[in-house]
Amino acid sequence: MRQLGIPGAWVHEPKVFADPRGGFHEWFREPDFVAATGRRLRLAQANYSVSVRGSLRGVHFADIPPGQAKYVKCVSGAVLDVTVDLRVGSPAFGTWEAVRLDDRDHASVFLSEGLGHAFMALTEQAVVVYLCSEGYAPAREHGVHPLDPALGIEWPAGIEPLLSAKDAAAPTLAEARARGLLPSYADALAYGDALRPDSTARSGD
Numbered sequence: 001m002r003q004l005g006i007p008g009a010w011v012h013e014p015k016v017f018a019d020p021r022g023g024f025h026e027w028f029r030e031p032d033f034v035a036a037t038g039r040r041l042r043l044a045q046a047n048y049s050v051s052v053r054g055s056l057r058g059v060h061f062a063d064i065p066p067g068q069a070k071y072v073k074c075v076s077g078a079v080l081d082v083t084v085d086l087r088v089g090s091p092a093f094g095t096w097e098a099v100r101l102d103d104r105d106h107a108s109v110f111l112s113e114g115l116g117h118a119f120m121a122l123t124e125q126a127v128v129v130y131l132c133s134e135g136y137a138p139a140r141e142h143g144v145h146p147l148d149p150a151l152g153i154e155w156p157a158g159i160e161p162l163l164s165a166k167d168a169a170a171p172t173l174a175e176a177r178a179r180g181l182l183p184s185y186a187d188a189l190a191y192g193d194a195l196r197p198d199s200t201a202r203s204g205d
Helices: 030-037 173-178 184-194 197-203
Strands: 009-013 017-020 022-024 045-054 056-062 070-076 078-085 096-102 110-111 115-121 127-130 142-143
Touching: 009 030, 017 070, 017 096, 045 184, 056 078, 070 096, 070 115, 078 127, 096 110, 115 127
Parallel strands: none
Antiparallel strands: 009 110, 017 022, 045 127, 056 115, 056 142, 070 110, 070 127, 078 096, 078 115
C-alpha cells in the first residue's frame, strides 16, 4: 500500500494476474494492511453502490468517536475517488487528493476516521463497494458540499455533476466548521492510536 499526500489515507495497487479465463487479484490482505497503516480495520458494514455517469456522492464524514474508516474499490466501470482532509488542526486541513478507481487496474483507497470521502462516476455505470469500520448512523453522519469553491476539487470537465438533494444542500467547508461539525485532528489521531495492534497488548497489561 502506498500512502497518499493526506495523512491517514493510502492506495492499494494490486498485482493483477490475467489469463485467457479472465483475471485474479487480492484486493485486501490484513498483514499488508496492518504493515502499511499500523492499525487494524474493524469491519462493521459493507456497502454496494451503483451510479450512473456524473453521479457525485459526498463529501461525507462521521463524528469521532467512532468515525467511519472506509476501504473503497470500484468493481465495475470507473470513478474519480476523492479524499478530503476535514480534520480541524491538521497540517493538511482543506486539501484533497484524487485517485482513479476502475475495473482495469483494481486499485483501492483506504481513508481513516475523520477524512471526507467523495466520488464521481466516470462511466455510464459504475459499481463501488466499500468496507466500513462502523455502521451507518444518521445522527453522526455529515457532509460538505463537493462543489464548494473553497475546496476547489477538480472534478472532470465535460461531465455534469448529478447530486442527491441531501448533498446539494450540504454546507460549505467554512459553514461546517462554523457549526462545529468538523472532526478534530487531535481526536482522530487519538482514536487511530487506540486501533494499533500494540495498544491492545498495553491495555491488557
